[in-house]
Amino acid sequence: MREITVAEAIREALSEEMDRNPEVFVFGEDVGLFGGCFGVTAGLYQKYPDRVLDTMIAETGIMGITLGAAYSGMKPVPEIMFSDFITVVMDYLANQSSKNRYMTGMQEGGKDAGFVLRVPNGSGTRAAAQHSQCMEQYLMPIAGLKIAIPSTPYDTKGLLKYAIRGNDPVVFLEHKMLYGLKGPVPEEEYLVPFCSADVKREGKDVTVVATQAMVHKSLAAAKRLEAEGLSIEVVDPRSLKPLDMKTILNSVKKTKHIVVANEAPKTHNALAEIALRVVEEAFDYLEAPPVRVCGPDTPIPFSPVLEDTWTRSEDDIIAGIREVLK
Amino acid sequence: MIGIIANPASGKDIRRLVAQGTVFDNMEKVNIIQRILVVLHNAGIKDIYMMPDSFRILESAVFALARNLRIDAEVSEIDMICENNQNDSAKAAELLLELGANCIITLGGDGTNRAVAKGCGDVPLIPLSTGTNNVFPKVIEGTVAGMAAVVAELDTERAFFRTRRCKRLCVYKNYELVDMALVDAAVTKDRFIGARALWDLDAITEIFVTMARADSIGMSAIAGYFHPVPENGPTGLYIEIGKRCGFSVRVPIAPGMVEEISVGEVRELLPGERIKIATPEGIIALDGEREVPFRKGDVMEIGLGHDGPFVVEVEQTLTSAARGGFFVKRF
């Protein structure tokens, strides 16, 4: 199968969905001629000059266009340059788009309001505390919102196409350090539905539930531990809301151990909810309490030596696995 | 005593929407008032009265002067209750007349001055334009207007002070004087006063003007572009609009709007003469604002009078004062 990068997978998904639905449009800061801050939308503007729109630096203005157009039945795919900036538009996510359908009692004319907000997520670019965070934990409690959190080119393309065809508000988290990651993506059309966790590696001793860059670090850790005779199962939820607990629970029932691995700070980490639900729903299967491999409860530092230590590594995941097996 | 009337509502009506009118913010009126007050303060004049308004233009100006220039401007507010409409300007003018004002500086457009003219009697006006569509008030810098007001106040012998009496149009409804205009009266088929401003040319049937300049815009310009009438001449003009019996003329009808207008009958309006309106029912717009409704059966007449308000000839006043050494202090 051919291999393409995550960035190419996103571009293909956008382009295919724009061909499919003439009311899909892409917009945001520098997404047009410039091709996006990370080059993800390069070439799209040339193909769809009327539907790839540059905006001013006005995140709430962007979200206003998004919500109004979505309520009108169009399919906006806005980009906010860094996921850190979603705090600026939190009202639109927490109080407007996610609640609109509920508050209006699913009225005709407002119920199919869907959009996909694409946001680059994660650390590793030496961009310090305001441009490096993984923001999923800020979004977890919002009823009515969906969160996609892919880790491979295949999943990214399939989930993005699925999200654009859906009628719900979606925050689509793209990890910056994975944009250049290559992987197999078929030429033919396919979708990856939400709420479909993927077992990235099968194993029988420990379940590691990880997202984005941590998926790849977990896979590398599993490979190293294989030499010691440990069999690690790596599960990627792919979407956090809705969340496929069934796959995770099945895995934990088999391995009897769970480690969750996510880049963001430990307190209220999005995956802590997964660990807790495992405790609630599969307590009798567990041989040890869950372990969280998450960032420290601090802002992300700038200096490369500090950031590299701040960001949880393969070694940290191995340490977490050893702890759960202790 | 010097009176000041600044209309807080001028410069922001529907003309911003239907033409390219400028938004004239009240902060700029506050700035103009500050400049006038600095000049009067500098001349030692403390007997100043100004119309109160809901925007507190005066209070803002006095506060800014105290803060920025450390000038403690002494100005009194005219003792009146505001209705926040154009009656305020008329009432303020009446009170200034009673208080014995030597002149009244007005900030507003044709409509504001029309209201002031109803109450000011023979107190001369220094009308400053705050808008883009005005014929009666002139674009004069507030500082210069302040200097002319200084002459009005201190030239007690009237050696230099120059004024001119304006014409006006009197509107009679069933033989009774009901209203007046300084520049133009346009008869329209509209039924309602509504947004006041006049922009729907299709509704206009007849126009009366006291003056018609080719270098102006608006209703009076319609006449100005084929039959100019000087502001200090004895006559006015009556024209019939819309009928395709005469000729057409291209006229700047509003800021940024040029229209082709069909003109029918044209005749000079002589002093004292009254012309009966031919339109059976509608509204008469005075100085650009719909004001006087009339219905079938009402006898409506418009006449030209030479008994309009006095205005200060700013340039002549300042020039003659300068020639006479009014501003000079000898050592």
Place this chain on the structure above:
Amino acid sequence: MKLTDNDLIGLYRDMVYIRQFETRVQELFAAGVLPGFIHLGIGQEACMAGTCFNLVDGDIIGATHREHGVLLCRGVDGKAIMAELYGKVTGTCKGKGGSMHACGLKQGALGNNAILGPAQTIVNGFAYAHKFRKNGKVAVTMFGDGASNRGEFHEGLNFASIWNLPSIYIINNNGYAISVPKSKQQKVEDLSARAAGYGIPGVQIDGNDIITVVETVGEAVKRAREGGGPSLIELKTYRWRGHFEGDPTPYRTAEELESWKKKDPIARFEKVLADQGIAKQKDFDGIAAEVKTKVDECQKFAEDSPWPPLSEIYTDIYYHEEGSVQQ
């Protein structure tokens, strides 16, 4: 603008309907029948009726928590609105929105922005969709002087102007943001003057004169439909009631309220209609009686309607329910 006698009577009826409906809501709230917060638009009827008069099917208007009247004028069933205020399942939102979110999306009446600000940017999304579809429709956002201090006012007007969207911004300037007077909110005296900063027309008018509102909003709507872009219109008005029902209004004087009651938009319009020979007192009385029957019906309908089933808590979260909602 050519208004027929029917138009004029329709406008009058709309204003009376709003006044009576809101007065009934006031009474029901005072009697302890209605739960929650209630914000009434009594005194601002001309702003609502005059604006909505210019809108057609497909146009969108989003207002705030004070504009039940906008829904009435756009043809949302008063029965469903009243039922929503009661929290009944027959309400516009099945009783899940209440007074602050009652709406009629099919009628182009969004009601769901009781957080002041977002509506000023969201209007542009509707306007963008209209422009993209070249359908000649407009999107209106109506908010107060208080909400004009939100950052969204700036971002919204900037977007609307640079994208030349058919968005119309209408400020019902009633002089108070809850208790804070305008003098403590804005240094600039005229909110309409802020339009200059975005290169669009700004107009300030008497919001208690229905004809003025109809004409001015009409011109803005016409301009927007023809591709002329957005406008900002400031309607000077006054709310007779407090910010919310139960507000003791210590921030304003009885004289101020009385002076505005003299500018009652309904009484003023009655005089115009009578002067023009379009309607007489007996016509006004007839309309009042007819509207009263309608409002009685709204109340009765709401009273007789059932409460929502408890299962409603868990529905309408997602369009596509892939996972289950944790209960």
